[in-house]
Amino acid sequence: MTKANVIQWDWFLQMTSSAPGLFPQMARKIDTKLSNALVHLFEDESGAAENVLAFRNLKRGVSLGLPSGLDVAKKLCLSPIALSEEEPESLWYYVLKEAEKLPGKNSGQMLGRVGSTIVCAVFAGLLKGDPTSFFNTDPCWTPDDDPLLNSGSDNVDDAAWTLASIIRISGLPVDANDVSAQT
Numbered sequence: 001m002t003k004a005n006v007i008q009w010d011w012f013l014q015m016t017s018s019a020p021g022l023f024p025q026m027a028r029k030i031d032t033k034l035s036n037a038l039v040h041l042f043e044d045e046s047g048a049a050e051n052v053l054a055f056r057n058l059k060r061g062v063s064l065g066l067p068s069g070l071d072v073a074k075k076l077c078l079s080p081i082a083l084s085e086e087e088p089e090s091l092w093y094y095v096l097k098e099a100e101k102l103p104g105k106n107s108g109q110m111l112g113r114v115g116s117t118i119v120c121a122v123f124a125g126l127l128k129g130d131p132t133s134f135f136n137t138d139p140c141w142t143p144d145d146d147p148l149l150n151s152g153s154d155n156v157d158d159a160a161w162t163l164a165s166i167i168r169i170s171g172l173p174v175d176a177n178d179v180s181a182q183t
Helices: 053-063 069-075 091-100 113-129 163-170 176-182
Strands: none
Touching: 053 091, 069 091, 069 113, 091 113
């Protein structure tokens, strides 16, 4: 019997089954600095630039003809962030820099407007393209229509509508024990 590939959601979100103190795991801030593990990808011993993640991402953006981050911001009618002359305008770098430059306590804690818009557009496209998604099967559904959230059940985390609620309601396994029971 093969084990299915799954996401252990309790590593990323506070779920009812999460172990106290250990989960969810905290992420590092979003910024333009690469961790030491990603600076050099040791695939060969030539020391070629292709072993640097930043170079690979920049090269991929050029080969795919991606617009610059500044161009995307302008196309979305957003005020572009300022980049220094030494900084690349690539979309990959721009999204990281935009998050890093958010004001105050939000700096590096979330994506900026360009990055958020791209992520939302991808999810919206996936949902619209899936004939079994709620966009297509029940387009008028809202979270307020969900009986689990409105039942007063103890299974609901403070009756708040969160990403954890979506995952729980979908029936997806949230931790390794749930996955083992299904295989």
